Amino acid sequence: MARMRVFYATQFVLSLPAGHRFPMGKYQLLRDRLVAEVPGVRLGQALPASDGELALVHTPAYISGISDGSVDAKVMREIGFPWSEAMAERARRSVGATISACRSAFADGVAANIAGGTHHAYADKGGGFCVFNDAAVASRLMQAEARRSQRATLRIAIIDLDVHQGNGTARIFRDDESVFTLSMHGQKNFPFRKEASDLDVNLPDGCRDDDYLHALEGALDELDRRFEPRLVIYLAGADPHEGDRLGRLKLTWDGLEARDRRVFDWAWQRRIPVAMAMAGGYGTRIEDTVQAQINTFKVAAQYAARWQNQPR
Structure with missing residues (x-):
């Protein structure tokens, strides 16, 4: 049975006001279903990212402000969570989970973070339920580890298929030719002031399966023409689903599964390891968000098996 390492920090549950839009309960529900439904998953508790690791992307003032609660109240309002020690620790561990998933992907082909995908976080501020930018720090x-061990520059593609543009990630890597940022998102959706990714694919409200998948094929073809990554970080947002409250697109279950298969197949054909983070999901029914995510994990596990069963 192929293994797939999956990292979590579900023990940190934020106390949010009644009616808050963020579905905190989805992470434990997803973890429970992974154990029950996806053979070969090996769960590991995420370690917190250190100050030094966070400082590869974030400013010292922002790191310390989040850590000790001295961060400006305006910044916390933009993030959308009340500050607490649990919030700060969860944010560090969300980054740590993606770091561990990247390391495991090099060994196993595919690995994942149950949370993560916090792509609205900039170097000096957060936003949109994102505190630290896990994909950016992990990249x-x-x-840095590749330079130490191989004396080479590791080229990374961040394939962001959350329905909201990865504005923080785009800004962080704006002048970095070693990281390719691809964001495929709702044109009229949050954030309303977007940054320039290396490749932005703007989708109209109501976009359905066929048009979405056609656009994705074109985006992956362009990525292939312009860049040769040795690692993919995949933000597999559940929010393009037609049942999402904040998504405004109309993908079906089959459409989301086809999306995931195209990404994993693109990477598999080129033998590029994939570290996956779950990113957004705000279903009218929390069960729909968890169903979208468990479907993604099942696809990921199939590709992990391909990696581990290939001739050595």
Whole structure:
């Protein structure tokens, strides 16, 4: 049975006001279903990212402000969570989970973070339920480790298929030719002031399966023409689903599964390891968000098996 390492920090549950839009309960529900339904998953508790690791992307003032609660109240309002020690620790561990998933992907082909995908976080501020930018920190750390061990620059593609543009990630890597940022998102959706990714694919409200998948094929073809990554970080947002409250797209279950298969197949054909983070999901029914995510994990596990069963 192929293994797939999956990292979590579900023990940190934020106390949110009644009616808050963020579905905190989805992470434990997803973890429970992974154990029950996806053979070969090996769960590991995420370690917290250190100050030094976070500082590869984030400013010292922002790191310390989040850590001790001295961060400006305006910044916390933009993030959308009340500050607490649990919030700060969860944010660190969300980054740590993606770091561990990247390291495991090099060994196993595919690995994942139950949370993560916090792509609205900039170097000096957060936003949109994102505190620290896990994909950005993990990218910079993987590059630093590659320079130490291989004396080479690790080229990374961040394939962001959350329905909201990865504005923080785009800004962080704006002048970095070693990281390719691909964001495929709702044109009229949050954030309303977007940054320039290396490749932005703007989708109209109501976009359905066929048009979405056609756009994705074109985006992956362009990525292939312009860049040769040795690691993919995949933000597999559940929010393009037609049942999502904040998504405004109309993908079906089959459409989301086809999306995931195209990404994993693209990477598999080129033998590029994939570290996956779950990113957004705000279903009218929390069960729909968890169903979208468990479907993604089942696809990921199939590709992990391909990696581990290939001739050595």
